[in-house]
Amino acid sequence: MSARLNIATVDSAAYKAMMGLEGYLQTISLNHIQKELIKIRASQINKCAFCLDMHTKDALKYGETTQRIFILEGWREAKDFFTEEEQVLLAMTEEITLISQNGLSEETFQKAKQYFDDAQIAQIIMAIVTINAWNRIAVSTHLPIAK
Numbered sequence: 001m002s003a004r005l006n007i008a009t010v011d012s013a014a015y016k017a018m019m020g021l022e023g024y025l026q027t028i029s030l031n032h033i034q035k036e037l038i039k040i041r042a043s044q045i046n047k048c049a050f051c052l053d054m055h056t057k058d059a060l061k062y063g064e065t066t067q068r069i070f071i072l073e074g075w076r077e078a079k080d081f082f083t084e085e086e087q088v089l090l091a092m093t094e095e096i097t098l099i100s101q102n103g104l105s106e107e108t109f110q111k112a113k114q115y116f117d118d119a120q121i122a123q124i125i126m127a128i129v130t131i132n133a134w135n136r137i138a139v140s141t142h143l144p145i146a147k
Helices: 012-027 030-044 049-061 065-076 084-097 106-115 118-141
Strands: none
Touching: 012 118, 030 049, 030 065, 030 084, 030 118, 049 065, 049 118, 065 084, 084 106, 084 118, 106 118
16 A cells, blocks of 8 residues: 555644644653553554554554553453553544544543542543544555655
């Protein structure tokens, strides 16, 4: 599959706006592993190979284990490997990524409030929204994976 276009060069203003969101995400209270779990799980759902390649490598760089990356898609059956806080992040990621199914459920939102304050929940939502936007850019433009 060949690349279709490069948004960074074709529409640099749009790309710059996306990079602004990335800059914002560097300032939020989530740690690197939490952010990468969100990015990997959303990218799995969206079948974005480019982002899966990037964020699994980043997660490893930040100290994530290969085992947790390998079983991430089945986290609900492997809850012992993920903290309750991480499970909430993953549930939010799935529900927001698959927003047309049921949206962010009240149950998940209330669980999030047990671990995060309103500002942190807003940050989590923005992290999920941002990776979903990147996934859509990468998949629709056939962004190539570096070999």
